[in-house]
Amino acid sequence: MSDALVQVSDVHKVYTRGAERVDVLKGLELEVGRGEFLALMGPSGSGKTTLLNLIGGLDKPTSGRVAVAGRDLTRASPRELAHWRARHVGFVFQFYNLLPVLTAARNIELPLLLTGLSRAERQKHVAAALELVGLADRAGHYPMQLSGGQEQRVGIARAIVNDPTLLLCDEPTGDLDRQTAGEILDLIAELNRRYEKTVIMVTHDPLAAERARRVLHMDKGMLVEAQAA
Amino acid sequence: MRWLAQTVAISSVNVMSLGQRLGSSSVAVVGFAGVVAVFVAVLSIAEGFQRVMARGVSPDTALVLRAGSDTEMSSGLDLEHTRIIKDAPGVMRGSDGPVASAELFVIVDVPKRATGTDANVPLRGVEPAAFAVRKAVKIVEGRPFREGQNEVIAGRAAAREFAGLEVGNHLRWGDNVWEVVGLFSAGDSVYESEIWTDARVAQPAYRRTGFQSVYARLESPDAFQRFKDALTSDPRLDVEVKREDEYYEAQSQVLRTLVRTLGNVVALLMAVGATFGALNTMYSAVAARGREIATLRALGFQAGPVLVSVMAESLLLALLGGSIGGGVAYLVANGYQTATMNFQTFSQVAFQLAVTPRLLVGGVAYALAMGICGGIFPAIRAVRAPIAMGLREV
Numbered sequence: 001m002s003d004a005l006v007q008v009s010d011v012h013k014v015y016t017r018g019a020e021r022v023d024v025l026k027g028l029e030l031e032v033g034r035g036e037f038l039a040l041m042g043p044s045g046s047g048k049t050t051l052l053n054l055i056g057g058l059d060k061p062t063s064g065r066v067a068v069a070g071r072d073l074t075r076a077s078p079r080e081l082a083h084w085r086a087r088h089v090g091f092v093f094q095f096y097n098l099l100p101v102l103t104a105a106r107n108i109e110l111p112l113l114l115t116g117l118s119r120a121e122r123q124k125h126v127a128a129a130l131e132l133v134g135l136a137d138r139a140g141h142y143p144m145q146l147s148g149g150q151e152q153r154v155g156i157a158r159a160i161v162n163d164p165t166l167l168l169c170d171e172p173t174g175d176l177d178r179q180t181a182g183e184i185l186d187l188i189a190e191l192n193r194r195y196e197k198t199v200i201m202v203t204h205d206p207l208a209a210e211r212a213r214r215v216l217h218m219d220k221g222m223l224v225e226a227q228a229a
Numbered sequence: 230m231r232w233l234a235q236t237v238a239i240s241s242v243n244v245m246s247l248g249q250r251l252g253s254s255s256v257a258v259v260g261f262a263g264v265v266a267v268f269v270a271v272l273s274i275a276e277g278f279q280r281v282m283a284r285g286v287s288p289d290t291a292l293v294l295r296a297g298s299d300t301e302m303s304s305g306l307d308l309e310h311t312r313i314i315k316d317a318p319g320v321m322r323g324s325d326g327p328v329a330s331a332e333l334f335v336i337v338d339v340p341k342r343a344t345g346t347d348a349n350v351p352l353r354g355v356e357p358a359a360f361a362v363r364k365a366v367k368i369v370e371g372r373p374f375r376e377g378q379n380e381v382i383a384g385r386a387a388a389r390e391f392a393g394l395e396v397g398n399h400l401r402w403g404d405n406v407w408e409v410v411g412l413f414s415a416g417d418s419v420y421e422s423e424i425w426t427d428a429r430v431a432q433p434a435y436r437r438t439g440f441q442s443v444y445a446r447l448e449s450p451d452a453f454q455r456f457k458d459a460l461t462s463d464p465r466l467d468v469e470v471k472r473e474d475e476y477y478e479a480q481s482q483v484l485r486t487l488v489r490t491l492g493n494v495v496a497l498l499m500a501v502g503a504t505f506g507a508l509n510t511m512y513s514a515v516a517a518r519g520r521e522i523a524t525l526r527a528l529g530f531q532a533g534p535v536l537v538s539v540m541a542e543s544l545l546l547a548l549l550g551g552s553i554g555g556g557v558a559y560l561v562a563n564g565y566q567t568a569t570m571n572f573q574t575f576s577q578v579a580f581q582l583a584v585t586p587r588l589l590v591g592g593v594a595y596a597l598a599m600g601i602c603g604g605i606f607p608a609i610r611a612v613r614a615p616i617a618m619g620l621r622e623v
Contacts, residue, residue, distance in 0.1 A: 079531060102242065
């Protein structure tokens with residue numbers, strides 16, 4: 001796949017707890033194309049989130065290579081990785097990970113503080129992101145004043161406000177009811193279709209995975225099945 | 230610039246979330262405040278003592294003692310020698326002759342008002358010129374003592390600190406009865422802790438034939454060297470010549486050193502406890518905000534600003550505690566009247582505790598040092614924690 005945005009080659013990830021050695025990823029190979037919507041499924045402990053963290057530059061493999069848009073993340077320093085994440089990756093978390101003391105707008109603005117944008121430009125971007133997720137009237141609300149679905153929309157707005165290439169979603173609907181989950185998945189799917197974001201989503205939920213264009217199953221640190229959605 | 234923006238952003242989040250950790254933050258603030266209050270209050274003793282010893286003394290006044298004497302207590306000068314000293318070049322001359330006073334310095338027992346126990350109070354026998362030598366001395370109640378009479382005047386601070394020094398009272402010291410006829414001020418100086426009488430009366434009362442010191446007002450501060458050279462090169466004399474201000478500065482040295490050492494040791498011991506309190510608070514803060522910190526780092530915030538923000542929170546608590554502690558010390562200690570032994574003369578000096586701006590700044594700086602010690606390890610832990618793990622914290 002020459003057009004691959006994400007290339008994972010022979011990646012191993014080993015954790016050691018005292019004398020115990022846990023092989024979380026075992027020689028994993030994966031390519032994700034530009035503009036893809038990939039769902040990663042599998043039981044707990046299968047290595048899905050670990051793989052997502054490696055692709056997002058939050059962690060490094062024990063061996064092997066992870067490259068995004070041609071950049072080898074395994075060779076980057078923590079400082080370079082932080083800089084890279086700020087520019088190219090948007091994260092959506094299961095529990096939203098919003099800062100409770102900041103309003104929705106201020107939460108969304110956080111990634112923009114890492115850019116050279118002026119305050120006025122940042123506010124413009126924040127307003128656009130809030131509009132996109134349908135929360136233009138909730139800018140001044142604090143997370144505790146929002147429903148779970150609204151909090152996740154704020155989380156998604158924060159993930160896309162920097163216009164990243166890659167959107168990494170870790171169980172984005174895991175804490176939501178069925179209807180709200182459907183709305184959030186609609187939003188993510190729209191970001192993929194309309195705005196051509198490459199989405200990699202970890203999920204336990206088969207209904208969520210159905211929204212993806214490709215679904216991969218993991219078990220015991222390896223990809224065990226691949227199917228086109 | 231972006232680094233700064235990151236630091237400000239994370240620090241402001243930390244500060245805004247302080248309310249959620251009010252309990253543990255308050256413990257740290259109280260710890261810092263306690264240390265600084267004690268530190269400042271103890272050192273205000275040394276400051277107050279130094280201040281009283283430095284007030285009302287002048288570089289244009291010289292003090293002459295017997296060679297080898299550090300204090301008036303251990304000095305002794307013959308009448309003849311005091312005349313040679315008064316006539317030396319550099320001494321200011323008035324209409325009544327040289328502005329110089331040969332003086333006696335003895336100790337009398339006077340009970341402290343606070344405890345009722347006897348304390349050593351200096352009784353200074355002076356000549357009439359003593360009032361011209363020390364320009365700050367003024368009678369504030371009653372009248373001056375008359376020559377040749379068993380009359381005394383008491384310094385304002387002595388009368389405040391010790392019992393029985395009210396005007397009109399009669400006091401028995403040794404075989405003599407003395408009447409208090411007046412109170413004097415002396416610009417809040419050490420002289421206000423003394424009782425003065427006529428030197429010619431004090432001499433027979435204390436079986437002295439000579440004196441212990443000569444205080445001489447000089448024509449100018451620059452005349453000191455001329456005066457000193459004349460006396461030290463005179464073969465008839467064997468004397469020490471000091472400036473009045475330098476003499477009293479040296480007099481306060483022992484007590485200042487003692488109090489400062491004590492204050493620093495006490496504050497250091499307390500600081501160990503307070504620093505552990507701060508460590509505990511900051512470790513709790515970092516643990517409570519583990520997921521927030523991990524989220525910020527996942528978004529691309531650098532480790533440096535995270536570290537600085539944790540330090541900033543610790544320093545803010547320290548600043549708050551230090552300010553409260555300094556404020557409490559100021560309210561409680563500043564201006565508090567007390568008296569203590571001057572170890573160089575074994576006599577009491579009355580003074581007010583002084584919480585100076587320098588002490589307050591020192592106290593806050595001390596708190597900030599504790600804040601740095603209490604914040605640095607939690608801050609390092611915050612930035613070393615794996616991001617992926619932090620994101621999963623509940």
